[in-house]
Amino acid sequence: MKDLNSIVRYRLWSAVLASCTLIAFAAPAVAQTWPTRPITAVVPLAAGSASDVMGRVVLDQVSRQVGQPIVVENRPGAGGTIGANVVAKAPPDGNTILVYGALAISHALYSKLPYSTLDDFAPVVPIGQQPLVLVTAPAKGFKTLADLIAAAKARPGALNYASAGIGSASHFAAERLRVSAGIEAQHVTFRGANEALTEVVGGRVDFIYIPIAPALPLINDGKLVALAISAEKRAAELPDVPTSGEAGLANSAYPFWSGLFVPAKTPRDIIVRLHDETEKALQLAAVQERLAKLGVEPMPMSLDQFEKFFRDDVAANVQLVKAAHIPTQ
Numbered sequence: 001m002k003d004l005n006s007i008v009r010y011r012l013w014s015a016v017l018a019s020c021t022l023i024a025f026a027a028p029a030v031a032q033t034w035p036t037r038p039i040t041a042v043v044p045l046a047a048g049s050a051s052d053v054m055g056r057v058v059l060d061q062v063s064r065q066v067g068q069p070i071v072v073e074n075r076p077g078a079g080g081t082i083g084a085n086v087v088a089k090a091p092p093d094g095n096t097i098l099v100y101g102a103l104a105i106s107h108a109l110y111s112k113l114p115y116s117t118l119d120d121f122a123p124v125v126p127i128g129q130q131p132l133v134l135v136t137a138p139a140k141g142f143k144t145l146a147d148l149i150a151a152a153k154a155r156p157g158a159l160n161y162a163s164a165g166i167g168s169a170s171h172f173a174a175e176r177l178r179v180s181a182g183i184e185a186q187h188v189t190f191r192g193a194n195e196a197l198t199e200v201v202g203g204r205v206d207f208i209y210i211p212i213a214p215a216l217p218l219i220n221d222g223k224l225v226a227l228a229i230s231a232e233k234r235a236a237e238l239p240d241v242p243t244s245g246e247a248g249l250a251n252s253a254y255p256f257w258s259g260l261f262v263p264a265k266t267p268r269d270i271i272v273r274l275h276d277e278t279e280k281a282l283q284l285a286a287v288q289e290r291l292a293k294l295g296v297e298p299m300p301m302s303l304d305q306f307e308k309f310f311r312d313d314v315a316a317n318v319q320l321v322k323a324a325h326i327p328t329q
Contacts, residue, residue: 034094034270038069041097044083046076050211050294051258054127055099057290061281062274072099079167079329081106081113088115092263094270099127101258102167104310108317109167111328121261123310124271125278126299128291129257131231132173132209133238135224139203145228145247148207152183160186162196162208166329170196172317173209173230173254175324177244180252200224211256212237213295230254237295255313257299259306275303 041059043052056072063070075083080102090096098121107117115121134145142148152159163171166189178185188205190196197214199205201223212235218224219238228244229235232253244252260278262271281287282298291298301309321328 034273035066035068037095038071039063039066039095039097040090041070041072041099042083042087043072043074043099044076044080044086045074045100047074050130050256051099051101053294054258054291054296055260057294058127058278058281058287059097059099061284061287062277065277065280070097079106079110081110081115084121085114087261087263088120090263092265092267094262094266094274096263097124097274098261099258100261101256102169103261104314104317105167105169105172107314108321109326109328117314118311120264122264122266122271123306124260124262124303125275126257126259126301126306126309127278127282128296129231129255129299130211130213130295131229131235131297132169132254132256133212133215133219133226133235133241134173134177134207134209134228134230134244135197135200135215135219135226136207137201137203138222138225140206140225142207142225142227145242145244145249148227149181149183152181152185157184157186159183159206160188162188162190162200162205164193164196165189165191168193169211169254169256170209172320173256174207175326176254176320177209177228177230177249177252179320179323180244180249209254211295213293216295230256235295236292236297259299259310272303 041055043055045051052074059070075086080100084098084100084103087096087098103117106113136142161174163174170193193210196208197210200208201218209230215224216237219226226238226241228247229238229241230244230253234241234243
C-alpha cells in the first residue's frame with residue numbers, strides 16, 4: 001500500500017511538472033508561430049489620409065518580415081469610431097490591427113463610444129509624428145506668431161482659423177494654441193485639409209495648422225508664411241521656424257502622431273513581437289526615407305513608454321476639450 005501511494009504521488013507530481021512546463025513554453029510558442037494567416041490593418045480614415053499613408057509604408061515592410069500579407073482596410077466614418085470599433089470587437093489573436101493616432105481625440109470629443117478607449121485597446125508602437133505648422137497668407141501681414149496673437153487680442157473673435165473638421169488635428173492644435181495664448185478665434189470647418197489650406201492661401205481664412213508636407217511647397221513659393229511649429233522641437237524641413245513654445249507660449253504644442261493598436265486581450269508575446277518587428281522596419285533606411293518625404297519624424301518608444309504616452313495623451317485631450325469649451329458630441 002505504501003508503494004502504491006508513492007507511485008500515485010509520483011504520478012501526480014509528474015503531471016503538475018508537465019503542466020507547468022507546458023505553461024512556461026506556451027506563450028513563446030505563440031509568438032514564434034504568429035502570424036499563420038494574413039493580417040488585417042484597419043485605418044478608420046479615408047485612403048490617402050496621413051495615418052493611412054504612414055501605415056502602408058511601415059506595414060508593407062513588416063509584412064515582408066513576418067511572412068504574411070497585411071491587408072489595409074479603410075473604414076472611415078463617425079470621427080474614426082467605426083473603424084476603431086471593428087478592432088475593439090475583433091478576436092484578440094494579433095490578426096487585426098488598428099492604425100490610428102486620434103483615439104484620444106475621440107475619447108475626449110464623443111460622450112458615448114461603442115468601446116472603451118483605455119480598456120479595449122493595447123498600444124503597440126508609434127509609427128511617427130508629423131509636426132504641424134501654423135501658416136497664414138502673406139497679405140494678412142503677420143510676420144511672427146506674436147503678430148497674430150496681438151491682432152487676435154486687439155480684436156477678440158475677429159480672426160478665424162480653418163480645419164479639416166471638428167476633432168481633426170488641425171482643429172485641436174489651433175484650440176491648444178488659442179487656450180495657451182488666451183485669444184478668441186472663430187473655427188471654420190472644411191471637408192478636408194486641402195480645401196481648408198486653399199482657403200487660407202486665398203486669404204479668406206486667417207490661419208491654419210497643417211502638416212508640413214502639403215504646406216512646404218506653398219511656403220517655399222511665398223504663398224504662405226510659416227509662423228510656428230506645434231511640436232516640442234523645430235522641424236527639420238523648416239529649421240528657421242520656431243516652435244510655439246519658443247515663441248513664448250507654454251503648453252502650446254500639439255502632437256500629431258499615428259501608431260498601432262490591437263485588441264486589449266491580445267497575448268503579450270504577440271504584442272511584443274509586433275512591436276519589435278515594427279521597430280525593426282522603422283530602422284530601415286528605405287522606410288525612413290519614405291517617411292521623411294511625408295514629413296514624418298520618428299518616435300522610438302518601448303511598449304511601456306508608448307502605453308504611458310497614450311494614456312497621457314488621452315488625459316491631455318480631455319483637459320483641452322474642457323479648457324477650450326469644445327462641445328462634446
